Amino acid sequence: MTKLRIRLARGEVLFREGEEPGTAFLIESGEIEVRTRQRGRDVILSVLGPGELVGEMAVIDESPRTATARALDDCVLFAIDRHQIAERLAATDPIIRSLLEGQLKRYRGALAALQGKQAAPDALSASERLGISRIRLEAQLREALAEGQLELSLQPLLDVPLGRIAGYEALVRWDHPERGPISAAEFVALAEETSLIVPVGEYVIDTACLAIARLVDAGADPSPFVAVNVSARQLAHPGLIERIVARVDAAGLPRGSLKLEITESGVLDYGLAAGLIELCHRHGIRVALDDFGTGYANLCHLHRLPFDTIKVDQSFSHDMLDSPRAMAIVESAVHLGRALGAEIVVEGIETPAQLQALRELGCRYAQGYLVGRPQTLAQLLANPWDPASLV
Helix, strand or coil, rough: CCEEEEEEEECCCCCCCCCCEEEEEEEEEEEEECCCEEEEEEEEEEEEEECCCEEHHHHHHCCCCCCCCCCCCCEEEEEEEEEEHHEEEHCCCHHHHHHHHHHHHHHHHHHCCCCCCCCCCCCHHHHHHHHHHHHHEEEEEEHHHCCEEEEEEEEEEEEEECEEEEEEEEEEEEEEECEEEEECCCHHHHHHHCCCHHHHHHHHHHHHHHHHHHHHCCCCCCCEEEEECHHHHHHHCCCCCHHHHHHHCCCCCCHHHHEEEECCCCCHHHHHHHHHHHHHCCCCCEEEEEEECCCCCCHHHCCCCCEHHHEECHHHHHHCCCCCCHHHHHHHHHHHHHHEEEEEEECCCCCHHHHHHHHCCCEEEEEEECCCCCCCHHHHHHCCCHHHHCC
């Protein structure tokens, strides 16, 4: 297995001319000198520093190295596996296209400069810098995943009629060592661009199972569930449900301890989703439709997909006490859920008045900052939920 982070001492060779390539490298710190032999003498092709790639051309071309790369000082590099690059090229990723165009331009320019035909290649363009920044973040995300640096927060769901916590939604967080907290929207979208979303999703499922077991051991009564979001790309990955069932069983938990949440979107394969829901039900796993009422919500799909839970987006609950139309939508969603035999969760509940409105509507579940903000498992165990927080 290729190490994700590589350290070179000054003078150490990264690769030699004529070697078969397997990996490109992103320089994190230090400088790498790339040189070749021209007419019996050494010629320096380039000196590369932080934020630049080295060795990528041979990987892209699948041809022997045309130069030797050596560390000019102590260096730290991220290994960029050839499959990472091939995966992006196959999808004609625009970022990779811009990177490839830039690298080809500099590579050809450097060779032409050696022949005295033109000046040395220009500096990185804005689009190339953006592409390298995305690649760097992806490499760092892979490292964070490998070293267990992603953190799971749990946001409680209130059983409105019973006035107690019924379960939690799992939210993955990444505290970047340089940038600080990175929004899930950014790094999950980045993970979804490649197959990285699959190991990220499985990390969340594993961590959620551990959290449920710890909550049960701490005396949670009744035994809570944890809802985990799955993306369209995860749904398409073979064996997803079987792996989830295996993890739940290995943790000694009831099948209903883990729920799946699917966000309806333009890329969701509804035939695939229907098969997944059927398989989940066969294994005793419940499935929720997340963010109902936004973007792609479609009643035609809803009546064909037997979701157990429908989550009403917070954009409606925020305005429901001030807007009769928003209140009508929330009320209609509650009645719709009841008619379909599905539970309704209304998100974004922040005031006692909003919660009281849900009670009067007969809504089963509420979620939002009034019920509780996302917390780590350690925080939840140290500060058990207090019903007084609803007042």
